[in-house]
Amino acid sequence: MSQHAAGPATEKEARDVAEAARESEWSGPSFVRELFLGRFNLDLIHPHPVEDPAEAVRAKPFMDKLEAFLKRVDSDMIDRTGEIPEEYVQELREMGAFGIKIPKEYGGLGLSYTSYVKAMAMVTSKDGSLTALLSAHQSIGLPQPLKLFGTDEQKQKFFPRLAKGAISAFALTEVDAGSDPANMHAHAEPSADGKFFTLTGEKLWCTNGTRAELFLVMARTPDAVVNGKPRKQITAFIVEASWPGVEVVHRCRFMGLKAIENGVIRFTNVRIPRENILWGEGKGLKLALITLNTGRLTLPASAAGGGKALLQASRTWANERVQWGAPIGKHEAVAQKVAMMAANTFAMESIAGLTVGLAERGNYDIRLEAAIAKMYNTEHGWRIVDDALQIRGGRGYETADSLRARGERPIPIERAMRDARINLIFEGSSEIMRLFIAREAVDHHFKTAFALVDKEASGADKWAALKRVMAFYPTWYPKRWVGKGQMPGSFGEFGKLSGHMRFAERHTRKLGRAIFHAMVRLGPKLERRQLVLFRAVDIGAELFAMTAACVRARMLMQQGNSDATALADLFCRAARVRIEQLFASFYGDFDGEMYRVAQQVMRGEHSWLESGIIDMIQGDAPHVADASLSPELEPAQPV
Numbered sequence: 001m002s003q004h005a006a007g008p009a010t011e012k013e014a015r016d017v018a019e020a021a022r023e024s025e026w027s028g029p030s031f032v033r034e035l036f037l038g039r040f041n042l043d044l045i046h047p048h049p050v051e052d053p054a055e056a057v058r059a060k061p062f063m064d065k066l067e068a069f070l071k072r073v074d075s076d077m078i079d080r081t082g083e084i085p086e087e088y089v090q091e092l093r094e095m096g097a098f099g100i101k102i103p104k105e106y107g108g109l110g111l112s113y114t115s116y117v118k119a120m121a122m123v124t125s126k127d128g129s130l131t132a133l134l135s136a137h138q139s140i141g142l143p144q145p146l147k148l149f150g151t152d153e154q155k156q157k158f159f160p161r162l163a164k165g166a167i168s169a170f171a172l173t174e175v176d177a178g179s180d181p182a183n184m185h186a187h188a189e190p191s192a193d194g195k196f197f198t199l200t201g202e203k204l205w206c207t208n209g210t211r212a213e214l215f216l217v218m219a220r221t222p223d224a225v226v227n228g229k230p231r232k233q234i235t236a237f238i239v240e241a242s243w244p245g246v247e248v249v250h251r252c253r254f255m256g257l258k259a260i261e262n263g264v265i266r267f268t269n270v271r272i273p274r275e276n277i278l279w280g281e282g283k284g285l286k287l288a289l290i291t292l293n294t295g296r297l298t299l300p301a302s303a304a305g306g307g308k309a310l311l312q313a314s315r316t317w318a319n320e321r322v323q324w325g326a327p328i329g330k331h332e333a334v335a336q337k338v339a340m341m342a343a344n345t346f347a348m349e350s351i352a353g354l355t356v357g358l359a360e361r362g363n364y365d366i367r368l369e370a371a372i373a374k375m376y377n378t379e380h381g382w383r384i385v386d387d388a389l390q391i392r393g394g395r396g397y398e399t400a401d402s403l404r405a406r407g408e409r410p411i412p413i414e415r416a417m418r419d420a421r422i423n424l425i426f427e428g429s430s431e432i433m434r435l436f437i438a439r440e441a442v443d444h445h446f447k448t449a450f451a452l453v454d455k456e457a458s459g460a461d462k463w464a465a466l467k468r469v470m471a472f473y474p475t476w477y478p479k480r481w482v483g484k485g486q487m488p489g490s491f492g493e494f495g496k497l498s499g500h501m502r503f504a505e506r507h508t509r510k511l512g513r514a515i516f517h518a519m520v521r522l523g524p525k526l527e528r529r530q531l532v533l534f535r536a537v538d539i540g541a542e543l544f545a546m547t548a549a550c551v552r553a554r555m556l557m558q559q560g561n562s563d564a565t566a567l568a569d570l571f572c573r574a575a576r577v578r579i580e581q582l583f584a585s586f587y588g589d590f591d592g593e594m595y596r597v598a599q600q601v602m603r604g605e606h607s608w609l610e611s612g613i614i615d616m617i618q619g620d621a622p623h624v625a626d627a628s629l630s631p632e633l634e635p636a637q638p639v
């Protein structure tokens, strides 16, 4: 007996599920949220949060052990064999690396999120597969949601095991449910007495799944009825790997992260006691999204850690390698790569450090900053790895083993590139991050004015919206034309960087105006113009990155490190050029043409272009999308 709405999710259902799971309230202020409203509220992030010195002292013994361990790890062997040796895992367990943030009272190290992400950055600089193992367990696996949503009994029961190294996994994705969880098929039916649920379904790409003792599984439970209509419900369950019906059916292998313990996990009539529900029935997707909101703080720090390692390798090589009569770093084309690598790594570390610092300071809603940090750092990290490979030339493309075999230093840039690519896909792909940020960026306008253009809104709703509009926009809009950034000499405390801060203030107001103008110009169609929204998101991300870099450089300057100013300055110069370009083509010079050609290509109208090749695709498609689902000239997915 199942009470689930049948069939694949329609666009409306997918949106309803995502909206229902969205955190509709803001738990605190957010610099980035203000920024999209055209308000440069610097006080929210400046002065830069300072790490408690006592925390660094507390973390030191663990960080020292971790560093010593990593220096001994043979990452080429891990990459070659596709396995992390058990003795490595055991050593990590013994030093507490699986319980870094778990409170001491439950046997964990009780360290802060800042210490945790520093540890992950260090691990990433050495070995991506080890990062995947530790981070899938602690960023999204059971410890984090248990900390946020677990009952006291659940914490007593699971934290001590997790702290000792019982590995956990986060199981959300399925074959048909990638970025769109509304398509989830795994389902759990309650028993007649309500004491148990019976889980059936299959989860895909579950990191740590092939080694886990505990799973956090998101599955559909019977639909709720909202306004007389069924609404899909998703619930989070803690599932023991040892229970009957839990089976690893396939270990997945990838281009990089060769030793990631990732697989397809099948659940067949698995009996789960009700007390293993985390947070509550129907709250599973919200739990997953909130977990990802904070879990996302790890990847930005990891990307910065990777950037540092690549910078070090690149500058060493740029000095050593002499071609055409000079070290290659003296040739301008290579020099600019080294310079931007350093400036971007500095900005990435600033974004990651500031975001985690704000999360720890509390009374701050971190979701937009975390999403930008994830998107921005993984994309810049990818560019850094690409530049590092180019600087190393042929050696960049050669495996570490091969370099070693012919007597050269085995610098593993080739592995770093393979390992880094997935960062733009998992934990929210770059596109999904931009959609998420765009949705939150327009939230205030949406709440204020949407009813005016909503066909389903009642007359009373429209009247209320009109009153809100009249109360907000006549004061808000004129203020977006004047501000501190127009005053010469303002932001003087930033010294040489003050001009960049003035630029950021002026362009924050310009962004607020541009989003408002786009809403007026495009009306409800704006939600389908992903490229316009994405340009707004990218401008916001650049402005946040510039501000984070300047705020951190100023803090470092006060601590006696004035070298950071040069890096922040270079980063801001480049970011300003990108921002100006994004504004210049805000509505896209040929977005419509691109969309039209894409649809022609998808219909096979240009398949003549594909002659003279051997087909890459073999076999039948598992299922072909119904083209009628996507209107001809109207992009399919609204925000």
Ligand SMILES: Cc1cc2nc3c(=O)[nH]c(=O)nc-3n(C[C@H](O)[C@H](O)[C@H](O)COP(=O)(O)OP(=O)(O)OC[C@H]3O[C@@H](n4cnc5c(N)ncnc54)[C@H](O)[C@@H]3O)c2cc1C
Pocket: 136, 170, 171, 172, 173, 177, 178, 179, 180, 204, 205, 206, 207, 208, 254, 257, 260, 262, 422, 425, 426, 427, 428, 429, 430, 431, 432, 435, 637
């Ligand atoms: C190595 C690895 C580890 C993973 N670990 C885990 C894990 O531990 N737990 C877990 O639950 N999952 C895990 N995943 C799954 C991962 O989170 C998904 O791959 C990711 O959510 C994207 O889903 P998808 O691959 O099905 O892409 P799809 O959703 O099919 O998307 C395909 C492409 O279309 C884009 N796209 C989709 N929708 C839109 C839209 N509306 N607008 C614009 N663009 C869109 C996407 O950005 C992407 O580029 C892992 C995946 C990999 C490869």
